Amino acid sequence: MDRMKSHWTSSALFLGLTGFAAGLANGLLGSGGGTLLVPVLASCRHLEQHKAHATTLCVILPTAVISAFIYAKNGFMDWPLILKITLSGILGGVTGALILPKVPTGWLRAALGCFMLISGGKMLWTCFFMPPGF
Amino acid sequence: MDMLLYAAGFLAGILSGMGVGGGSLLVPVLLAAGQANQTTAQGVCLASFLPVAFAAIIAHFRQKQIELSFLPKLLPWAVAGAVLGALGAGWLPLPWLQGIFGAFLCLLGGYELLSGIFFNAKDSLSHPDGSTRE
Structure with missing residues (x-):
């Protein structure tokens, strides 16, 4: 069983399907594709974390470009809002890289996980119980 | 605001x-602040990801951390997924997408x-200096 499993997860088909799922998530939901791909590359393909991260970015950037193009055609791009978020996001990214070695990443991830569970649960709740037209 | x-x-x-992923924080906050609906919030995630990812890829490429042999196996599938996903985001009713x-x-x-x-436990073994990546 274990051998079969490791055989299947190291196949080209599994890699392709994961790529497809990552692209689908990124296009449909705007983010999250990389979160799927990094652990698969790290554990099934035995890439070290840094390489898994870098390779994932290389896959996700083209999918984000294409998705952004389709979103723009559909009129989903609020450029003034995007400008504000992007500028402060770049500042935050630099800050994050600088303070990374001093931050207890594990606990930060656990805290973010809690936030995601709560806000995700709230969105599910809204989807099922808000009146139509919301 | x-x-x-x-x-x-x-x-x-x-x-x-x-x-x-920054998107898991950004989308719920933008929605709660009433600054965007589901699709425009996702558009913000996509667009603000692009410049940061582009800069990061250049840095990773210089450090030879990108596993180029994986890209042909992943990219076509991921791009197909992204096109399907982005079209789906425009096609699905907003509450469903949410x-x-x-x-x-x-x-x-x-x-x-x-x-x-x-x-915490796992990482302190592989990275005794407390760093997580890079």
Whole structure:
């Protein structure tokens, strides 16, 4: 069983399907594709974390470009809002890289996980119980 | 209200710099602040990801951390997924899209929470200096 499993997860088909799922998530939901791909590359393909991260970015950037193009055609791009978020996001990214070695990443991830569970649960709740037209 | 947006972008940037998805924070905050609906919030995630990812890829490429042999196996599938996903985001009714996003957020949140809790022990073994990546 274990051998079969490791055989299947190291196949080209599994890699392709994961790529497809990552692209689908990124296009449909705007983010999250990389979160799927990094652990698969790290554990099934035995890439070290840094390489898994870098390779994932290389896959996700083209999918984000294409998705952004389709979103723009559909009129989903609020450029003034995007400008504000992007500028402060770049500042935050630099800050994050600088303070990374001093931050207890594990606990930060656990805290973010809690936030995601709560806000995700709230969105599910809204989807099922808000009146139509919301 | 603008200060809140800048703060949200800054925090999301910090998280992305740590390899944790910024979108999982950005979309719920933008929705709660009433600054965007589901699709425009996702558009913000996509667009603000582009410049940061582009800069990061150049840095990773210089450090030879990108596993180029994986790209032909992953990219075509990922791009196909992205086109399908982005078209789906325009086609699905907003509450449905929000429900799917919420479900996805719950799944990823559970994963983040668990791996965050187990992360400390595992990571202190592989990186004695306390760093996580890079």
